[in-house]
Amino acid sequence: MTVRRVVTVLVTTAALLAVTAPVAGAYEPVEIVHTEKVQAGPYPIVIGFSTWPVRAMQSLDFTFAVDGGVDGKTGVLAITAPGDSWREPLARHPRKRDVWGLDVRAMQRPGDYTLTFRVDGPLGHGEGALTPLRVLDQPGPPMALSWGISTLPLLGLIAFLAIAWRRTRRRLSVPTPSR
C-alpha cells in the first residue's frame, strides 16, 4: 500500500512536470511595446523596446530593425551612459534573428543615454543617434536593503568561523606541527 502510494506520488509529480515543463521551458517571444526612429545616413532604423519607459536595472529587449534587413550590413552600437560609455558590434537578437538587438539587457544607472549607430552596407557608411534615451530611477526596494538581505549567508559564515575560532583558540595557542 505504501509502495503504491509512493509510486502514485512519483507518477503524479512526473506528469505535472511533463505538462508544465513546455510552458516554463518555452522561450519568451520578443514583444515590442514602444518604438523610436533613427536615421543613420542612408539607413532608417526602427528601435524597439519590450518595456517602456526604460528604468534603471530593469532588463528589457531592444531591437534595431534596419531598413532592408540586416543581411549584407554590419554596424557598431556606441552607448554613452551617465559616467560610462562602451561600444559593441550590432549583433542579431538571439530570439528575433531578422533584426539586430540586445536581449534582456538592463541600463544600470538612471539618466540620459545616447545610442549611436554606425552602419556599413551596400549604400555606404551611415551614422545616427537616439538621444536622449531617458532612463528613469530603478524600481524595487533600495539597493542597501537588497544587499543586506542577500549577504545574510556571508554574515552567517563569518559568525560560524568566528565562533569556531574562539572555541578552538586555547587548543591552537600551542603550535601543532602539520602532518
Next chain:
Amino acid sequence: MERTKVRTATTTAVVLLLGALLTLTGLTWDVQWHEDVGPDTFFTLPHLFLYAGSAVSGIASLTAVLMTTAARRAGHAPDPTVGGVPVGVFGRTFTAPLGYLVAGSGAALFLLYGLWDQWWHGIYGFDAVIDSPPHVGLLLSIAMTLVGSVVVFGAARDQPWGRTGVFVSLAVLAGFSTIIAVAFQDVSDTVDSMHVAMAFLVLLTLFTGAGFVRKGGIAVAIGLALVQALSWWFSPWATRLYADSVGLPMRDYISGVPTMPALMPMTLIIVALLTYPVIGLAARWAPLVAGALAGALVVTAQAFQDGVVYDVPAPAVGDLLPTILAAAVLGLLAGHLGARFGQMLRLAAGDRPEGV
C-alpha cells in the same frame, strides 16, 4: 571506525561533494550559455544541474543529520569523525554533525534565495546579471554548502578519503569563489577590485589547505588547475551541444573564451610553489608574508592572463601598482586567516568544542 560505519560515512560525504560538483558544472555551463547563446527559461539544462546540485547536497546533509539523531536516540554516542562534532539543533530535538549542519543550512538557504531571486526577476526582468543581489545570495548559499563539505571531510582526516575530500572541496570552493569576485567589479576605478577579491578568496582556500596538512596548499592549487582545465573544455562544448540539440543558434561575435574558467588563476600552482618555502617556516609571521607575496603574484599574473586569453594589451606596470598593493594587503589577511582555518579544520572531529 568499523567497516559499515566507514562505508556509510564515505557514502554521505561523497554524495554531498557530488552535489557540489553538479552545482559547479551547472554554474560554469549556465554562465557560458548566457554568453554564447542567450535565451533563458526556468528549465534549461544548466539550471537543472544547479538546482539538482543543491538538492543532492541538501538530501545528503538531511540524511546524515537524521541518522545521527536516530543513533543518539538509540543510546549510541555520535561519532565526531562522521561529519564533525555533534551539535544540538532545536534544543536537542536533532543532533547534527557540524559539517552537515553547515552544508544543509546552505542548501536550505539556496531554496529561500531562489524565491527571493524569483521575486527579483518579477520586478527587474530576467536579466542575465550574475552579480545581482539575489544571485550573490544564491552563490553565498552554495559557498556555505562547500564550507560544510570541507568540514565533513576534514572530520575524517585520519582516512585517506577524508584528506582527499578536503582538497577537492577546497579546490571546488576556490574555483567557485572566482564568480563571487565578479560582484566586486565596480567597487573601484583605480584598483582591479574583482582581481583583488578573487585573489583573496582563492588564497584563503590555498592557505586553509596549507594549514590543514603540510603540502595541502599545493594540493588545492593542483585541484583548482584540474577544475579549470575540465571546465575550460566542458562549458563551451556543452553549450554548443545543447544549443544544437534544442535548435538555437549561437550569438554573433562570440569570443570563444570559456568565461568562468577564465576568471580562475592559471598560475596558482607556480604561486604556491614560489611561496611554499616561506609558508614552511615555523615563524608566526610566515603565513602573513607568504600571503602578501602570493596576493601580489596572483593579481599580476591575472592581468597578463586576461591579456593573453582575451587578446587585449596587458596593463602598464605603473597602472597595476595600486592593484598589487591592495592584493598584497588582502593576501596577508588571507594567509593569516587561512592558516588558522586549516588548523581549526584539524579539530573538526575533536572533542566537544570548548565552552559547550
